Amino acid sequence: MKKNKILLIDDDVDFLASTKLFLESRKYEVNTAINTKIGLEVLESFHPDLIILDIIMDTKLEGYNFLNELKSDPSKMKIPIIMNSNMAIALGVNMRSAIEDVDHLPKTRFMDKSGNHKGLLKTVEELMP
Amino acid sequence: MLQNEPVEDQNKLTNNLELQPTNLRQIRLAFWLIRLRWYYIIGIVVAYSIAKYILHITIWGLPINSVVLFLIIYNSLSFFYLRHLKRSHIRRSLKVVNRMINFQISTDLIALTVLLHFSGGVENPGIIFYIFHMIIGSYILSTKESILQTTFALLLVGSMTFLEYTGIIPHYPLEGFIITNMYSNLTYIICTGVIFVITSYFIVYIIRTVIRESTKHEIAYLNVNHKLRQKDKIKNEYVVRITHDIKGHITAIQSCINVLHEKITGPLNQQQEEFVNRAHVRIEILNQFISDLLNITKIKLQQKYDKKYFDLNHSIEEVLKIAEENARNKDIIIVQKIDPSISKIFGEQSSIEEVIINLILNAIKYSPPGKNVTLSAEDKQDKVLIEVTDKGIGIPENEIDLIFNEFYRASNVKTQIKDGTGLGLTISKEIVESHGGKIWVKSNIGIGTTFSFLLKKER
Numbered sequence: 001m002k003k004n005k006i007l008l009i010d011d012d013v014d015f016l017a018s019t020k021l022f023l024e025s026r027k028y029e030v031n032t033a034i035n036t037k038i039g040l041e042v043l044e045s046f047h048p049d050l051i052i053l054d055i056i057m058d059t060k061l062e063g064y065n066f067l068n069e070l071k072s073d074p075s076k077m078k079i080p081i082i083m084n085s086n087m088a089i090a091l092g093v094n095m096r097s098a099i100e101d102v103d104h105l106p107k108t109r110f111m112d113k114s115g116n117h118k119g120l121l122k123t124v125e126e127l128m129p
Numbered sequence: 130m131l132q133n134e135p136v137e138d139q140n141k142l143t144n145n146l147e148l149q150p151t152n153l154r155q156i157r158l159a160f161w162l163i164r165l166r167w168y169y170i171i172g173i174v175v176a177y178s179i180a181k182y183i184l185h186i187t188i189w190g191l192p193i194n195s196v197v198l199f200l201i202i203y204n205s206l207s208f209f210y211l212r213h214l215k216r217s218h219i220r221r222s223l224k225v226v227n228r229m230i231n232f233q234i235s236t237d238l239i240a241l242t243v244l245l246h247f248s249g250g251v252e253n254p255g256i257i258f259y260i261f262h263m264i265i266g267s268y269i270l271s272t273k274e275s276i277l278q279t280t281f282a283l284l285l286v287g288s289m290t291f292l293e294y295t296g297i298i299p300h301y302p303l304e305g306f307i308i309t310n311m312y313s314n315l316t317y318i319i320c321t322g323v324i325f326v327i328t329s330y331f332i333v334y335i336i337r338t339v340i341r342e343s344t345k346h347e348i349a350y351l352n353v354n355h356k357l358r359q360k361d362k363i364k365n366e367y368v369v370r371i372t373h374d375i376k377g378h379i380t381a382i383q384s385c386i387n388v389l390h391e392k393i394t395g396p397l398n399q400q401q402e403e404f405v406n407r408a409h410v411r412i413e414i415l416n417q418f419i420s421d422l423l424n425i426t427k428i429k430l431q432q433k434y435d436k437k438y439f440d441l442n443h444s445i446e447e448v449l450k451i452a453e454e455n456a457r458n459k460d461i462i463i464v465q466k467i468d469p470s471i472s473k474i475f476g477e478q479s480s481i482e483e484v485i486i487n488l489i490l491n492a493i494k495y496s497p498p499g500k501n502v503t504l505s506a507e508d509k510q511d512k513v514l515i516e517v518t519d520k521g522i523g524i525p526e527n528e529i530d531l532i533f534n535e536f537y538r539a540s541n542v543k544t545q546i547k548d549g550t551g552l553g554l555t556i557s558k559e560i561v562e563s564h565g566g567k568i569w570v571k572s573n574i575g576i577g578t579t580f581s582f583l584l585k586k587e588r
Contacts, residue, residue, distance in 0.1 A: 012377065012380075012381050014381040014382075014384065014385055015380060015381045015384045017385075018381070018384040018385045018387065018388045019384055021388050021393055021394070022384075022387065022388055022391065022393060025391065025393040086373055086376045086377050086380060112420060113376075113380050114380060114383065114416060115379065115380045115381065115382065115383020115384035115385070115386070115387055115412065115416065116383060116387060116413060116416070117384070117387055117391075
């Protein structure tokens with residue numbers, strides 16, 4: 001059976017390694033990128049079914065900029081995305097309304113980043129049944 | 130993202146602090162002046178009636194009644210005009226209010242002079258009423274304006290006395306009350322005049338000095354208060370930054386421990402498993418604590434909420450989905466009593482959902498397995514009452530008032546349930562209050578607890 005593919009973009013190598021291992025144990029094929037530049041290259045060859053994206057990396061809005069690039073590309077705008085951030089709470093904006101975009105990314109979710117993978121797995125399963 | 134705002138220039142700060150209360154103060158004092166004038170009018174009518182009908186003093190009624198009638202009309206018009214000014218933009222109307230106060234005090238002085246002229250002039254002990262006007266003027270107006278008003282009053286009383294003395298205008302004595310030829314006694318007039326002038330300017334000087342001192346204290350107090358708020362803001366921003374950095378590391382540690390905990394890298398021996406479990410539990414608690422700390426700090430820093438009309442029923446459905454797993458794990462059913470007439474309310478949806486989820490998760494956490502939790506929403510005309518009731522351990526009576534305090538955890542839960550942060554209820558309270566609502570709790574030890582909060586439906 002073909003495995004669902006996940007692209008994990010995060011600048012924390014420890015989070016990246018452990019989360020990759022966890023998702024692979026749940027029968028997903030996982031590829032990682034340490035920033036969105038590499039993420040974009042991987043995206044072209046890997047063709048993920050879902051992307052897990054950190055928001056604050058080298059710049060505070062790196063994740064958002066990446067999201068916007070996807071929105072403007074018709075071949076990628078339908079890929080479900082989980083926006084993951086430690087700053088979810090401190091950003092001080094209503095993240096849900098900031099990223100909800102029914103036309104282009106109907107399957108975008110926002111999550112407060114957690115090392116407990118349960119919540120992440122639940123959202124992944126919800127977006128890729 | 131969270132940048133320090135440039136530190137304000139000290140002078141600008143002081144000016145701002147001075148300007149803001151002055152606008153409101155002048156409006157308030159203008160209304161006070163109008164209220165005083167009503168008492169003054171009543172006072173004239175009472176004094177006139179006593180003088181005429183009880184003491185049988187000869188007094189010409191027509192001019193007195195005319196002045197009273199004029200004051201009634203003039204005070205009513207002033208009231209409506211001021212109310213109109215208050216509703217318009219306060220900052221723009223400050224000059225107009227000040228001009229109006231000056232005009233009113235001058236008019237009051239003229240009215241008093243007319244009254245005195247027709248009731249004995251300088252012989253009338255009512256001459257002391259000028260002093261009241263000077264006190265009021267010094268309290269409301271600037272030093273320069275107070276001195277001008279006082280000079281105007283002295284000119285009025287001086288002119289009246291001079292004109293009566295020289296016979297240019299007639300003298301209306303208060304026969305049957307006091308000695309009636311004093312207005313023509315030059316020594317009396319000069320002595321009274323000198324004392325009157327000195328007293329008047331001295332009163333203005335004393336009152337202006339007192340006011341200047343108290344304004345200095347007020348500005349110093351406002352400055353300190355402003356600085357404290359700035360410092361609190363900087364502290365909160367600092368907390369946000371630090372906790373965010375800590376959270377990044379904790380998330381990575383938790384993620385690594387989870388791999389071991391889930392035995393993804395292979396089986397663990399009994400001791401390894403025990404310690405990984407311990408680390409797993411503690412890191413979960415720490416992570417929750419950091420999240421709550423970030424949340425409460427963000428709420429304190431947040432000036433504005435993204436408020437819109439949203440469907441409360443829909444929010445409740447969403448919240449129940451989140452709480453479902455926790456309830457199922459403890460064999461608890463969440464009983465819903467939702468008033469079907471409730472639909473849209475005004476507020477920040479995610480924050481209100483956070484309050485409801487906080488209360489429901491708390492109720493589940495502190496309930497014994499199998500005991501149901503009730504969530505009710507009741508329509509209260511322009512408000513909505515939301516309640517979460519559990520049959521849990523309850524809160525000790527003497528701790529009810531402390532339960533919403535930051536980091537407070539009731540004494541009977543600290544030992545039993547270790548994963549509370551003591552911030553959930555503080556967060557809920559901050560959110561409800563910043564939506565103009567209120568939150569409270571009723572509890573009986575061993576019977577259960579009800580958390581209630583009221584929210585406005587409209588903007």
